[in-house]
Amino acid sequence: MRWSAFLARNVRPVVAVVLLLATAVVLVSVPSQGSAAPYPGPRQVTILPPGELYYGKTYNELAGDWWNWALQFPSEVNPLLDTTGEFGALGQEGRVWFLAGNFGGENVRELRVPPDKAVLVPMFNSLWWSPEDGNLEEVRALANAQVNSGADVWCTINGKLVEDVYAYRAQSQPGGFPFAIVEGGLLNEWGYEPRDAEPAVADGYWLLLEPLPIGRHTIVFHSSIPSMDWELQVTYYLTVVLPK
Numbered sequence: 001m002r003w004s005a006f007l008a009r010n011v012r013p014v015v016a017v018v019l020l021l022a023t024a025v026v027l028v029s030v031p032s033q034g035s036a037a038p039y040p041g042p043r044q045v046t047i048l049p050p051g052e053l054y055y056g057k058t059y060n061e062l063a064g065d066w067w068n069w070a071l072q073f074p075s076e077v078n079p080l081l082d083t084t085g086e087f088g089a090l091g092q093e094g095r096v097w098f099l100a101g102n103f104g105g106e107n108v109r110e111l112r113v114p115p116d117k118a119v120l121v122p123m124f125n126s127l128w129w130s131p132e133d134g135n136l137e138e139v140r141a142l143a144n145a146q147v148n149s150g151a152d153v154w155c156t157i158n159g160k161l162v163e164d165v166y167a168y169r170a171q172s173q174p175g176g177f178p179f180a181i182v183e184g185g186l187l188n189e190w191g192y193e194p195r196d197a198e199p200a201v202a203d204g205y206w207l208l209l210e211p212l213p214i215g216r217h218t219i220v221f222h223s224s225i226p227s228m229d230w231e232l233q234v235t236y237y238l239t240v241v242l243p244k
Helices: 060-072 136-147
Strands: 045-046 096-098 105-113 117-127 151-158 169-170 201-209 214-226 229-241
Touching: 060 117, 105 169, 117 136, 117 151, 117 214, 136 169, 136 201, 151 201, 151 229, 169 214
Parallel strands: 096 117, 105 229
Antiparallel strands: 045 201, 117 201, 151 214, 169 201, 214 229
């Protein structure tokens, strides 16, 4: 079943959903991670390059974790639909803190992030799963095609433009990832029966930031598909403080 965070708002709940994905290569293989290198930003903000293990996870695995996180909540508290950042701390477990995109349009969110959490930025991504959309090879092809749709993607961190964002592409590892449609979650609310929807494939452009320095940080990410008249932009004002 296709899920697109940017297109979902324009389709009926029972129709396909799209969220944010990546590249069309050999269907059963993980694509090249590009030439991204550690990227020091302002105030010593560092973007970690794909292809390595961070906090026990690869970019490819974190993409699946992000989808399970983002879709588990009902609409009234879902971080994807959050207009202020009020629900941004829900379900934030482990060493990586997930930021949320939206289904198109512009949001400004503000929240506090612990100083020991890496931060995952979902610039543009997509999710497809079986059996609605076919077998593993077919859902991977669909995910790849969606990310290859000519999206324009950029991100700034504390006012500085991230270079070569297309090098930060990651899709689910061979075999896909375990994805669950949760009872009471957003997809269940939109008419999908709770179940394990496997295999699923996620693809997209992500940035994994090392834990941010104490203080205030501004992250803006934007993506658009001009041919589809679709555009997304999210601004996060993050305050990193020591726990009391």
